[in-house]
Amino acid sequence: MTTQAETATAPGVESREQMNIVIVGHVDHGKSTVVGRLLSDTDSLPQGKLDAVRKECQRTGKPFEYAFLLDALSDEQDQGITIDTARCFFKTPHRDYIIIDAPGHIEFLKNMISGAARAEAAALIIDAKEGVRENSRRHGYILSMLGIKQVVVCVNKMDLVGHSEEHFARIEAEYRLFLSDIGAVSPKQFIPIAAINGENLSNRAASMPWYRGPTLLETLDGFAKAKTKEDQPLRMPVQAVYKFTSQGDDRRIVSGRIDAGRVKVGDKVVFSPSNKTSLIRSIEAFNSAPRTEIQAGWSTGFTLAEEIYITRGEIMSHAEHAPLVSTRLRANLIWLGKKPFVQGRDYKIKIGTVASPVRIHKLLKVIDASERSGELIKDHVGRHDVADVILESRQPIPFDLIGDCEATGRFVIVDGYDVAGGGIVTGSVADAQDDLRAEARLRDFNWVKGGVTPNERAAKYRHRSALIMFVGKAGVGKVRYARMLDKALFSGGRQSYMLDGTNVLLGVDHDLAVDTARAELVRRFGEVVHILLDAGMLVVSTTNAIGLADHGAVQALIGDTPSVVIEVDPTGASTATCDLRIRGDEPEGQVVERVVDLLAQRRILS
Numbered sequence: 001m002t003t004q005a006e007t008a009t010a011p012g013v014e015s016r017e018q019m020n021i022v023i024v025g026h027v028d029h030g031k032s033t034v035v036g037r038l039l040s041d042t043d044s045l046p047q048g049k050l051d052a053v054r055k056e057c058q059r060t061g062k063p064f065e066y067a068f069l070l071d072a073l074s075d076e077q078d079q080g081i082t083i084d085t086a087r088c089f090f091k092t093p094h095r096d097y098i099i100i101d102a103p104g105h106i107e108f109l110k111n112m113i114s115g116a117a118r119a120e121a122a123a124l125i126i127d128a129k130e131g132v133r134e135n136s137r138r139h140g141y142i143l144s145m146l147g148i149k150q151v152v153v154c155v156n157k158m159d160l161v162g163h164s165e166e167h168f169a170r171i172e173a174e175y176r177l178f179l180s181d182i183g184a185v186s187p188k189q190f191i192p193i194a195a196i197n198g199e200n201l202s203n204r205a206a207s208m209p210w211y212r213g214p215t216l217l218e219t220l221d222g223f224a225k226a227k228t229k230e231d232q233p234l235r236m237p238v239q240a241v242y243k244f245t246s247q248g249d250d251r252r253i254v255s256g257r258i259d260a261g262r263v264k265v266g267d268k269v270v271f272s273p274s275n276k277t278s279l280i281r282s283i284e285a286f287n288s289a290p291r292t293e294i295q296a297g298w299s300t301g302f303t304l305a306e307e308i309y310i311t312r313g314e315i316m317s318h319a320e321h322a323p324l325v326s327t328r329l330r331a332n333l334i335w336l337g338k339k340p341f342v343q344g345r346d347y348k349i350k351i352g353t354v355a356s357p358v359r360i361h362k363l364l365k366v367i368d369a370s371e372r373s374g375e376l377i378k379d380h381v382g383r384h385d386v387a388d389v390i391l392e393s394r395q396p397i398p399f400d401l402i403g404d405c406e407a408t409g410r411f412v413i414v415d416g417y418d419v420a421g422g423g424i425v426t427g428s429v430a431d432a433q434d435d436l437r438a439e440a441r442l443r444d445f446n447w448v449k450g451g452v453t454p455n456e457r458a459a460k461y462r463h464r465s466a467l468i469m470f471v472g473k474a475g476v477g478k479v480r481y482a483r484m485l486d487k488a489l490f491s492g493g494r495q496s497y498m499l500d501g502t503n504v505l506l507g508v509d510h511d512l513a514v515d516t517a518r519a520e521l522v523r524r525f526g527e528v529v530h531i532l533l534d535a536g537m538l539v540v541s542t543t544n545a546i547g548l549a550d551h552g553a554v555q556a557l558i559g560d561t562p563s564v565v566i567e568v569d570p571t572g573a574s575t576a577t578c579d580l581r582i583r584g585d586e587p588e589g590q591v592v593e594r595v596v597d598l599l600a601q602r603r604i605l606s
Contacts, residue, residue, distance in 0.1 A: 016091075016095060016096050017094075017095040017096070018095065018096045018097070018098060019095055019096075019097055019098070019120050019121065019220075019223065019225060019226075020097075020098045020099075020100065020119045020121075021097055021098070021099045021100065021119060021120070021121050021122065021123060021220060022099075022100040022119035022121075022122045022123075022148075023035055023099060023100065023122075023123050023125065024122060024123075024124050024125070024139040024142075024143065025124055025125030025126060025127075025136060025139060026127070026130070026133040026134065026135040026136045026139075027135065028127070029125045029126060029127040029130065029133075029136075029156060029157075030125055030127065030156040030157060030195050030196075031125045033156075033195040033196055034123070034125055034154065034156065034193070034195040034201070034216075035099055037195050037196070037198050037201055038099070038201060038202070038216075038217075041198055041201060041202040041203075042091060042092060042202065042217075092217055092220075092221055094221040095221065095225075097220065100119060119146075119148055120148070120150065120223070120225070120226040121148065121150035121151070121152075121220070121223045122143050122148050122150070122151045122152075123151075123152050123153075123154055123216065123220070124136070124139060124140060124143070124151060124152070124154070124187070125153075125154050125156050126153060126154070126155050126156065126171060126175065127156055127157050128155050128156060128157045128158050128160060128161045128167060128168065128171065128192070129157055129160045129161055131171055131174070132171060132174050132175050132178065136175065137178055138384070138386065140175070140179050140184050140185070141184050141332075141334075141367055141386045142334060142386065143184070143185055144184035144185040144332070145332040145334065145386065145423055145424055146410075146424060147402040147403065147406060147409070147424055148185065149185055150188060150223045150224070151185050151187045151188060152187060152188055152189045152190075152191060152216065152219045152220070153172075153175065153187045153189070153190045153191070154190075154191050154193045154195075154216060155168050155171050155172070155190065155191070155192050155193065156193050156194070156195050157194060157195075157196075158192045158193060158194045158199070158205075158207075158208065159194040159196070159197060159199075159207070163192070163194075163205075163207045163208045165192075165208075165210040165211075168190075168192045168211075172190045175190075176190075188219065188222075188223075189213060189214065189219045190213075191211070191213060191214070191215070191216055191219065192205075192208055192211050193205075193216060194207075200215050200216060201215060201216045201217065202215060202216070202217045203215065228296075229259070229260045229295075229296035229297065230260075230261065230262050230295045230296045230297075231261075232260040232261050232296070232404075232405055233260060233261050233317060233318065233321035233404075234260065234261030234262065234263050234269070234316065234317045234318050234321065235258070235259045235260040235261060235315055235316075235317055235323065235352075235400070235405055235407055235408050236256045236257065236258045236259065236263075236315065236316040236317075237256050237257070237259065237313070237314075237315050237316075237352030237353040237354070237407075238254060238255075238256050238271070238310060238311070238312055238314045238315070238316060238353060239255050239256040239257065239299075239312060240256075240312055241253070241254050241255070241310065241311070241312075242255060242301070251284070251303050252303065252304075252307050252455075253284050253301040253302065253303055254301060254302050254303075254304065254310065254316070255284075255299070255300065255301040255302075256299070256300075256316070256353065257297075257298070257299040257300075258294065258295065258296050258297065258298050258299075258300065259296060259352070259405070259407030259408065260296050260405050260406075260407055260408075261295070261296060261317075261318075262293060262294065262295035262296065263280060263293070263294060263302075263316075263318075264280065264292055264293035264294075265280050265281070265282060265283060265292045265293070266279060266280060267279065267280045267318065268318070268319055269304075269316050269317065269318060269319070270316075270317060270318070270319045270322055270445065271308070271310045271315070271316055272314060272315050272317065272322055272323050272325050272398035273314065273325040273395075273396045273397065273398050273437075273559065273560060274310060274314060274559045274560035275440060275441050275445065275559050276308045276309075276310060276444070276559070276560075277308075277319060277444070277445060278304035278305055278306045278308055279304065279305035279306070280302055280303075280304065280305075281302075281303045281304055281305045282302065282303045283300060283301075283302060284300065284301035284302065284303060285300060285301070302316075306449070306453055307453055307454075307455040308454060308455075309454055309455060309458070309464065310560075311560070312353050312354075313352070313353050313354035313355065313356075313397075314354075314398065314560070315352060315398040315408060319445055322441075323398040323399060323400050323405075323408055324398065324399055324400060324401070324428045325396050325397070325398050325399075325437055325441075326396060326397075326399075326428050326429065326430070326431055326434065326437070327392055327393050327394070327395070327396050327397070327433070327552075328361055328390055328391065328392050328428070328430070328431045329390070329391055329399060329425050329427065329428055329429060330364075330388070330389070330390050330391075330425070330426050330427035330428070330429050331388075331389055331390075331391055331411070331423045331424060331425050331426060332386065332387070332388055332423050332424055332426055333381070333387055333389060333413065333421050333422060333423025333424075334384070334385070334386045334387075334421060334422065334423060335381040335382065335383060335384070335385050335386075335387065335413075335420065335421040336383065336384065336419075336420060336421055336422075337383060337415050337418065337420025337421060338383065338420075339415065339420075340380040340381060340382050340383070341360065341380060341381035341387075341413070341415075341420070341421060342360070342379075342380045342381075343359070343360045343363060343379065343380070344359065344360075345359060346358070346359050347359065347413050347414060347415055347420075348413070348414040348415075349391065349397070349411050349412075349413055349414075350411060350412050350414060351397060351398075351399050351408060351410070351411040351425075352407065352408050354397050354398070355414075356394060356395055356397050357393065357394040357395075358391050358392065358393045358394070358413070359391070359392055360389055360390075360391065360392075361389075361390040361391060361392035361429075362389065362390040363378070363379065363380075363381070363387065363389055364387075364388040364389060364390065365387060365388040366378045366380075366381055366382075366385050366386075366387045367385065367386045367387065381421075388426075390429050392431075394577070396433075396437065396555075396556070399411075399425050399428075400425065401425055401426065401427065401428070402424035402425055402426065409424055409425045410422070410423070410424050410425075411423060411424075411425065432552065432553065433552050433553055433555075433556035436523065436526070436553055436556040436557055437556045439523075439557070440530075440556060440557050440558075440559060444559065447534075452536075454536060457535075457536030458536065458606070461493075461494060461495045461536055462493065462494070462605070462606045463494055463495075463538060463599075463604055463605045463606060464536075464562065464603075464604050465532075465533040465534070465535075465536050465537055465538065465539075465561055466538055466539070466561065466562045466563065466564065466599070466602075466604045467529055467533065467539045467541060467554070467558060467561065467562070467563040467564070468482075468485065468538065468539065468540045468541065468563075468566070468595065468599075469541045469542075469551060469554075469563060469564070469565050469566070470482045470540075470541065470542040470566050470568060471542075471551070471565060471566070471567050471568070471578070472567055472568035472584075476568040476569070476570055476584045477568055477584040478542040478568050479500065479542050480588065481566070481568070481582075481588060481591050481592075482498055482500075482540045482541070482542040483498060484588040484589070484591070484592050485540050485591075485592050485595055485596075486498040486540045488592045488596065489538055489540070489596075494538055494605070495535075495536060495537045495538065496537060496538040496539075496540060497532055497537050497538070497539055497540070498540045498541075498542070499528065499529065499532065499539055499540070499541050500541075500542055501521075501525060501541075501542070501543020502543070504521075504524060504525050504528055504543075505521070508524050508528060519553070522553045522554065523553070523557070525543065525554065526553060526554040526556075526557035526558065527557060529541065529554060529557070529558060530557055530558050533558055533561050538599075538604075551563070551565055562602055562604055564579045564598060564599065564602065564604075565577075565578040565579050565580075566578065566579065566580045566581070566582065566591075566595060567580070567581045567582075568582055568584045569581055569582075569583065569584070570583050570584045570585070579598060580594060580595065580598060582594075
């Protein structure tokens, strides 16, 4: 189960530092030529490669170009464009570089993003003669969106504009202004180069004495190495939970890939968004020696000191550095779908292993990189647009800001079956349940647990704890259906209890004034429900104080414990989200049967 790519270092050979650099820019602005020249100037080409390419150019009658050293695909050779994201290597006395040559054509933006996502720094190429173009602007925003803060801009082909200082200064001023206006990254350096002649790449250009800044190689060597993932807070999205029963093996193994941090046996961990905690009892692996500690990059499994119920999509972390949890997040995204990203429609967001329905809560800004002015007033995000948005998921999801953890600070948006967009999380936005989730997290982290585990209760009662809420206006028959369901569950040997809001109001809420805010009534109701659920019960609820609008508040207090909402709506006009909607004139037995079937489908009843 434990896997990781390993590279061996020969005895006595010092391991050199490596850095991932991505080269981006508008099509035909000379990215591949820059890379090819760097490979040649740093003696990083395989022996005989340069001569072989020169001979092939002579044979085919093509003029030699350094780009041919990189554009290995036949389609690229024929069309003169970079399609895939090529990876190659060069070295300086300071460090080794893995350089990613990303495609510049607008139709290959997905390839460009997938390549740039692995980079620690970037070089953006702008043609001095053509100036700032569509993808020059778009790529600048994408680099910022991906969290790449170390960027150098190379103004290439300076030989075509007479090595003019004024021309270079105009391009620098225009591009800096654009990046500033859209809030994108500010480049560390602008460098005038002529890649075909090797000017200002590894050697200073005599033809541009007015430029006194560093060469491209000097700038790259000045970039700081990114912090190692092992030194970041622990993040492991739960991939699956395995239960082995053969030959007396009763282990319950929580598995996933550690994206950041490290963890050891005995550590206290928390799973978000459920807030469930336990201690690491063992680190599991197939055909591997036992180990007591493991770090980022490994796919592995764990057993816990206490068998808690967790599911795919949760994130394991240390309690003191848990991820953010909310239904709303602010994000920068790029849209690549054929259909626009529109408000009022459900999509799916994927962060780590979580996949949750999501929609646009607020569209803050749309950038059309094909326009010099950049920002547009639009009610949707079109293909190849980049945007600043607030997204809202149906359920609370765990995530991080991109500056805190890349793996859980990036996401993709799925439209139907297609990955149609992606971006980074730039902020957490408070929603109506933010305070309640904070209260629940503090409570759950310090909850004094009894001697019986939730799994033991579930095995004995033949069901997991769950909340079944009948909601609707007064007089529509909620109590009648709730009583019949409670009785049917009890008759079937289940541990059920019907909790009417009136009972809480007359008891726990007896000290509250008549004009007490409804939010406090809902909060106390949710805490009573939490205690009953902790006892492993099926809580059948009915109250006029807790409607569909307040269901989210109750859910925030009970974490990931499943809840089922049945709305009784005689009018048939309601469009609110619920799990089952009935009119109120159906026979009780029929409704009970439908609810029990729903509980079985959700695997609440075993």
